[in-house]
Structures are given as structure tokens and as C-alpha cells.
Amino acid sequence: MTGDTKELMTPMMQKVVANFGEMGSRWGINRTVGQIYALLVLSDVPLNADQIGEALCISRSNVSMGLKELGSWQLLSTVHYPGDRKDYFNAPEDIWQIARTLVAERRKREIDPTLSVLRDALMQTPQDERDVYAQKRIHQMHDLMEQLTQVSEEFNQLSTEQLTRLLKLGAGLGKVLDFKGKLTGKS
Incomplete structure (x- = not known):
């Protein structure tokens, strides 16, 4: 040194x-x-x-x-x-590797334990109308967190070059989704 x-x-x-x-x-x-x-x-x-x-x-x-x-x-x-x-x-040379590691570690420390609590709450039998409403909201939170987790796993599988190209699409990605919606009739 x-x-x-x-x-x-x-x-x-x-x-x-x-x-x-x-x-x-x-x-x-x-x-x-x-x-x-x-x-x-x-x-x-x-x-x-x-x-x-x-x-x-x-x-x-x-x-x-x-x-x-x-x-x-x-x-x-x-x-x-x-x-x-x-x-x-x-530190790793690849900034994307740092980002991947941070996402994985945050998931392990924050998201996974929260998903576990949400799953446990969904397994319980509601006691009254407040619990029914609460469980509906818990289900929505659970589904959103699961979807975000799946997306982050898919992102982690992409190469640095693929991730860079994806982010450069930016607003163009919304246009692609809008176009697909028009083609399928799901706007």
C-alpha cells in the first residue's frame, strides 16, 4: 500500500x-x-x-x-x-453490485420479516368487522410486497448492462405499457 x-x-x-x-x-x-x-x-x-x-x-x-x-x-x-x-x-467496483447487495440485504432484514407477520395475520380468523377490514388491507399490503419482491428478484437476475438499458428507457417504459394496453384492449 x-x-x-x-x-x-x-x-x-x-x-x-x-x-x-x-x-x-x-x-x-x-x-x-x-x-x-x-x-x-x-x-x-x-x-x-x-x-x-x-x-x-x-x-x-x-x-x-x-x-x-x-x-x-x-x-x-x-x-x-x-x-x-x-x-x-x-467496495465492489460495480456500483450495480452494491445496489443489488443493498436490495438483497434490505429484503432479508426488513421485507421478509414483514411478509411473515402479514402472512400470520392473514391466517387468523377475523373476530369482528374491524378485523375483516384490517385483513383486507393486510392482504393488499402482502400482495404488493410480494409483487415488489418478485420484481426485485427479476432485476437482480439482469446483468449490469441490461439494468442500465432498462433504466435508460425511463418514461418510454410507460409508453410501451400504454401501447400494449391499447393492443390488448386493457387501457
């Missing part, structure tokens, strides 16, 4: 890293974890915990906790250099 720690971040990188820290709380992670990940994503070389701590002016223990959390999300990999006992960390 070469390079002075003070050279790890340019002013542009510092601005993005700071923003990821601020946005972290909105994304359900703490500021430090957001900053660590932004630094790893933007760095052109793997970094060790000491370099991360120095670049972000955070304690070694905060770096270790942040790296552990990022590891539990499957968002980083560890690199070893011959003759160096330190662990170095980096």
Missing part, C-alpha cells in the same frame, strides 16, 4: 463522504458507517482501518465497528498484501 493517508481524499471526495455521513441516518445507518463506505467506494486502492480512521478523523474502535457493520451487509471485501499483517478493505 502506497500513499500518504492525508492524500486519501481530495476536496471533492471529502464533500461526498461528508454527504454520505449526513444521508446515512436517512438510510438507516449511522453517520460514521456512511462515511466509511463512501470513502471505500471512492478510493482507488484498498484501505486499512488505520488509514480510514485517520482520513475521517474517527477512532479505531469506531472504524472497527463500522467495518463490522458493512461486512454484515456484505458490502466490502478484505484484501491481504504479502508481508503486511493488516487487513485492507474495498
Whole structure:
């Protein structure tokens, strides 16, 4: 590993890293974890915990906790250099792979448990009219979440190139659906 720690971040990188820290709380992670990940994503070389701590002016223990959390999300990999006992960390090169991993991990942590609760509620016998109405709404939520889960699974099967082309369609996708509706008589 070469390079002075003070050279790890340019002013542009510092601005993005700071923003990821601020946005972290909105994304359900703490500021430090957001900053660590932004630094790893933007760095052109793997970094060790000491370099991360120095670049972000955070304690070694905060770096270790942040790296552990990022590891539990499957968002980083560890690199070893011959003759160096330190662990170095980096983020996947493919931004789409990061997005795929985040979707899969969020599903596992948030969507799957919610679907389980909704399924349990649908298995219960309604006790009164309020339960009948509630179950109807629960059924709608369940169906929507299942459909979104299926779509996300299909997206995860697409290559990065396919996903890029799909997103470039943008509003054109709505036009295709409208055209199909006209052809089938389901507008």
C-alpha cells in the first residue's frame, strides 16, 4: 500500500463522504458507517482501518465497528498484501453490485420479516368487522410486497448492462405499457 493517508481524499471526495455521513441516518445507518463506505467506494486502492480512521478523523474502535457493520451487509471485501499483517478493505467496483447487495440485504432484514407477520395475520380468523377490514388491507399490503419482491428478484437476475438499458428507457417504459394496453384492449 502506497500513499500518504492525508492524500486519501481530495476536496471533492471529502464533500461526498461528508454527504454520505449526513444521508446515512436517512438510510438507516449511522453517520460514521456512511462515511466509511463512501470513502471505500471512492478510493482507488484498498484501505486499512488505520488509514480510514485517520482520513475521517474517527477512532479505531469506531472504524472497527463500522467495518463490522458493512461486512454484515456484505458490502466490502478484505484484501491481504504479502508481508503486511493488516487487513485492507474495498467496495465492489460495480456500483450495480452494491445496489443489488443493498436490495438483497434490505429484503432479508426488513421485507421478509414483514411478509411473515402479514402472512400470520392473514391466517387468523377475523373476530369482528374491524378485523375483516384490517385483513383486507393486510392482504393488499402482502400482495404488493410480494409483487415488489418478485420484481426485485427479476432485476437482480439482469446483468449490469441490461439494468442500465432498462433504466435508460425511463418514461418510454410507460409508453410501451400504454401501447400494449391499447393492443390488448386493457387501457
